[in-house]
Amino acid sequence: MILTRRRSFTYPILSDQSNDYIDGSVFDLEVESHVVESASQVQSIVLSYKIRLSNPVLVDALLDKNAQILVEVNCAATWFRMSHCSASLEDEISIPASLLDGAAYISASLVVARDDFEIEFSGLHSEYGRNFRYNFDTGMPLAISSQYSIELEFAEVALRNLIHIRKSVSERHDAFSIDLSSNQIVVNMGINFHAAWGILYANEEQKPLLYISIYKDCVASAVQALASNEEVEEFLWARTFREKIELLNLKIPSDPTDWNACNEIALTLLGEKGVRKIVNSAAQVVGA
Amino acid sequence: MKTLELLTTESVLELKSISSARPASLIGDDGGVKPLATLVAEFGLTLTQSRFSLDETVSIRIPDGANWSENHDRENSTRIARALAGMSPARATDERIWATLALGEFAEYSNVRRPIDRAKDSDAAIESKFKHMRLASSNRDRWRENPISRLWWLNYYVHSIEGIDPEIVREVLFLNADLQSNLLGRPGVAGYRVVVGPLIEHLHSEHIKNATPFNRDRFREIMKELDFLVGRLAVGAMDKAVASEWVATVIERCN
Numbered sequence A: 001m002i003l004t005r006r007r008s009f010t011y012p013i014l015s016d017q018s019n020d021y022i023d024g025s026v027f028d029l030e031v032e033s034h035v036v037e038s039a040s041q042v043q044s045i046v047l048s049y050k051i052r053l054s055n056p057v058l059v060d061a062l063l064d065k066n067a068q069i070l071v072e073v074n075c076a077a078t079w080f081r082m083s084h085c086s087a088s089l090e091d092e093i094s095i096p097a098s099l100l101d102g103a104a105y106i107s108a109s110l111v112v113a114r115d116d117f118e119i120e121f122s123g124l125h126s127e128y129g130r131n132f133r134y135n136f137d138t139g140m141p142l143a144i145s146s147q148y149s150i151e152l153e154f155a156e157v158a159l160r161n162l163i164h165i166r167k168s169v170s171e172r173h174d175a176f177s178i179d180l181s182s183n184q185i186v187v188n189m190g191i192n193f194h195a196a197w198g199i200l201y202a203n204e205e206q207k208p209l210l211y212i213s214i215y216k217d218c219v220a221s222a223v224q225a226l227a228s229n230e231e232v233e234e235f236l237w238a239r240t241f242r243e244k245i246e247l248l249n250l251k252i253p254s255d256p257t258d259w260n261a262c263n264e265i266a267l268t269l270l271g272e273k274g275v276r277k278i279v280n281s282a283a284q285v286v287g288a
Numbered sequence B: 001m002k003t004l005e006l007l008t009t010e011s012v013l014e015l016k017s018i019s020s021a022r023p024a025s026l027i028g029d030d031g032g033v034k035p036l037a038t039l040v041a042e043f044g045l046t047l048t049q050s051r052f053s054l055d056e057t058v059s060i061r062i063p064d065g066a067n068w069s070e071n072h073d074r075e076n077s078t079r080i081a082r083a084l085a086g087m088s089p090a091r092a093t094d095e096r097i098w099a100t101l102a103l104g105e106f107a108e109y110s111n112v113r114r115p116i117d118r119a120k121d122s123d124a125a126i127e128s129k130f131k132h133m134r135l136a137s138s139n140r141d142r143w144r145e146n147p148i149s150r151l152w153w154l155n156y157y158v159h160s161i162e163g164i165d166p167e168i169v170r171e172v173l174f175l176n177a178d179l180q181s182n183l184l185g186r187p188g189v190a191g192y193r194v195v196v197g198p199l200i201e202h203l204h205s206e207h208i209k210n211a212t213p214f215n216r217d218r219f220r221e222i223m224k225e226l227d228f229l230v231g232r233l234a235v236g237a238m239d240k241a242v243a244s245e246w247v248a249t250v251i252e253r254c255n
Helices: A056-063 A191-202 A214-227 A236-247 A259-269 A275-287 B009-021 B036-043 B073-083 B095-103 B107-113 B123-134 B139-145 B147-160 B166-173 B177-184 B193-209 B216-230 B240-253
Strands: A027-037 A043-053 A067-075 A080-086 A090-096 A103-112 A117-120 A133-136 A141-144 A148-151 A163-167 A176-179 A185-189 B002-007 B047-054
Touching: A027 A103, A027 A148, A043 A056, A043 A067, A043 A103, A056 A067, A056 A103, A056 A117, A056 A141, A067 A090, A080 A090, A148 A236, A163 A191, A163 B009, A176 A214, A176 B009, A185 A191, A185 A214, A185 B009, A214 A236, A214 A259, A236 A259, B002 B009, B002 B095, B009 B036, B009 B095, B009 B123, B036 B095, B047 B095, B073 B147, B073 B166, B095 B107, B095 B123, B095 B147, B107 B147, B123 B139, B139 B147, B139 B177, B147 B166, B166 B177, B166 B193, B177 B193, B177 B216, B193 B216, B193 B240, B216 B240
Parallel strands: A163 A185
Antiparallel strands: A027 A043, A043 A090, A067 A080, A067 A103, A103 A141, A103 A148, A117 A133, A176 A185, B002 B047
16 A cells, blocks of 8 residues: 655645644545456456445535545556545446556545535644634535555565566676666676576575675665655556555655665565575574 | 567667667667667567558658658558558557558668767767657657657657548648647646647647647746646546537637
């Protein structure tokens, strides 16, 4: 799950990105996706969503049809965007598979469905004062969910799917370079370097060394590219690392030239497979 | 129709690697990019049969000049769609297709529309141009840089706007390079066809029917304002009439 970038509004918004509501009110979205094939063998991606809305004032707005649920599906790779309006908190959306590729992002909002609709809120932060009221027009959001991302390429993204090692005659024999311009991080290795990598990769005891050297450099370069705000978000590796970094409550460095910070994040992300594996296996030897 | 033989993914990666390490080696004696057959032979690249077909009877027009009015993009966008009939958006994200066509079947066109020239370009420029204008890794490369993929994707966009004659959209989209890149370069707006429809109708009426000259600065202002507001309003919930009125208000405000 990737969090929506923060936006500011001049009135309270129910969202896990804001603290406007302090009474435990929630607006969250769950999505399940599956592929169905019609009799004529046309494939569709079916997205089943379920929204949890717990604030009584906003629930009433939905039930009274003063507000509606808007679910949006966006796939940048294919220029696809769909807006689905509904009065229901649960529904299904079917999209021809030929219109989607890479990642699809799904988000939900509760939006006002008529002009001149006044709400007297409940459960708000004290900064709004008592009995805060606001007058809304059509289309103004009242609640915004986090954004779900569905990877259409891989059911589960493993590191081996994100880093592609290749032998390249164009590289200097003892060197390697990292190319971040596709879904996978491509490591172009010169002939000798590739042979050295092969030796380490084939040996279970030495394999963790890759995670504190070559793979670590790949991930650190990826973090640096994310920090630079380069146009990389569309790539699978970028989405996967950003999600992982957010899950671990780490922060992408604000300064992309801060290599130490990028390095530290990479070592943290790969710690299990690298430094800790080496230390643990040494400890076993010592203890044996 | 002939079945397309495409560069393999490994071969595309090798071309990327070569363009970083030895960009000049991609250039032939005539100063332009070497033909695909030469690149294949010289760098040991591989072509593989694909499930895509190309109608060889459809050609694309070589630009008559560097000027926007001489590039034939508008006409060529329909031609490339005919040549690649049956291509879907999901398949058209495949970089191998566009790299192979730009370097192979449509190399002559590519060399005129998106020239890479040893006499004018530094090694760094050759690397950058080759990666973006012959290969097509990113979404932006596909709709903007690679000379073949951009024609297909622009044609796809033309037909994706519901409730409006595609030829009206095409006229507007191919009116001006700045209009095209400002509109499509703001995916937050361009993705909302309900907003783009009325915007296209307005641009058509102003610049084509009434022949008012296109004002780049004003259009940038309109797009900036729309982009800002689209992030704060649930425009996806608007019906066409409401969206039209809203777009008209924004345009009026930017006058």
